[in-house]
Amino acid sequence: MTGPSLRARLSSPAREVAPALLGGLLTTRRSDGTVTLRITELEAYEGERDPGSHAYRGTTPRNAVMFGPAGHLYIYRHLGLHHCVNLVCGPVGTASALLLRAGEVVRGADVALARRSATGVCRRTVDLARGPARLAVAMALDRADNGADLVARGGSVSVIAPAVPARWVATGPRVGVSGPGGDASTYPWRFWIADDPTVSAYRRAP
DNA sequence: GAAACGATTTGCT
DNA sequence: GCAAATCGTTTCT
Numbered sequence: 001m002t003g004p005s006l007r008a009r010l011s012s013p014a015r016e017v018a019p020a021l022l023g024g025l026l027t028t029r030r031s032d033g034t035v036t037l038r039i040t041e042l043e044a045y046e047g048e049r050d051p052g053s054h055a056y057r058g059t060t061p062r063n064a065v066m067f068g069p070a071g072h073l074y075i076y077r078h079l080g081l082h083h084c085v086n087l088v089c090g091p092v093g094t095a096s097a098l099l100l101r102a103g104e105v106v107r108g109a110d111v112a113l114a115r116r117s118a119t120g121v122c123r124r125t126v127d128l129a130r131g132p133a134r135l136a137v138a139m140a141l142d143r144a145d146n147g148a149d150l151v152a153r154g155g156s157v158s159v160i161a162p163a164v165p166a167r168w169v170a171t172g173p174r175v176g177v178s179g180p181g182g183d184a185s186t187y188p189w190r191f192w193i194a195d196d197p198t199v200s201a202y203r204r205a206p
Numbered sequence: 207g208a209a210a211c212g213a214t215t216t217g218c219t
Numbered sequence: 220g221c222a223a224a225t226c227g228t229t230t231c232t
Binding site for chain 2: 052081099120134174
């Protein structure tokens with residue numbers, strides 16, 4: 001699944017896209033090297049009707065990208081320290097998006113390790129991109145990449161999405177957010193690959 | 207113009 | 220296990 005067909009698939013609501021994107025390969029090409037990430041953990045945000053979404057109170061300069069076409073990156077700074085990376089989903093006009101929470105570095109682990117070593121210690125390969133901020137560092141993604149189109153040919157960032165078997169996909173409540181109407185347990189909007197060691201540890205079990 | 211707050215990580219107790 | 224770190228964006232006066 002690549003090119004225009006990928007854009008079409010991403011134009012569905014985030015909760016429908018999420019299972020198809022698990023196992024997807026995200027690649028960034030930078031001057032210090034190329035890193036490819038196998039996506040293992042995602043969270044869906046449903047825009048204006050989702051209190052957990054930055055788009056809950058409508059469009060602002062910051063979240064404008066989320067209301068645009070699917071396949072672009074929405075990246076923001078959190079707590080003044082780190083970045084979180086989202087993939088915009090849904091049709092134009094909706095702010096549906098998927099937060100990339102974790103992944104497995106399958107190519108360029110040495111490059112990712114060098115980037116991670118600049119800020120902290122990372123002993124194991126599975127920790128390279130375990131967690132949203134770590135993922136951003138390992139992939140060298142920051143606000144400069146906000147709005148980048150992953151589907152366009154020739155871009156420095158791209159994604160392909162081979163499907164993983166449905167039985168590998170686990171779901172559960174999002175981290176630190178309740179669904180609309182309250183109870184987080186009734187909104188299993190987090191998706192991950194079952195038993196994958198790169199999924200955030202204490203969040204691994206529902 | 208000012209103030210509050212946050213989709214987290216890290217390091218210390 | 221808990222608390223500090225840190226700053227752009229949003230919201231209110």
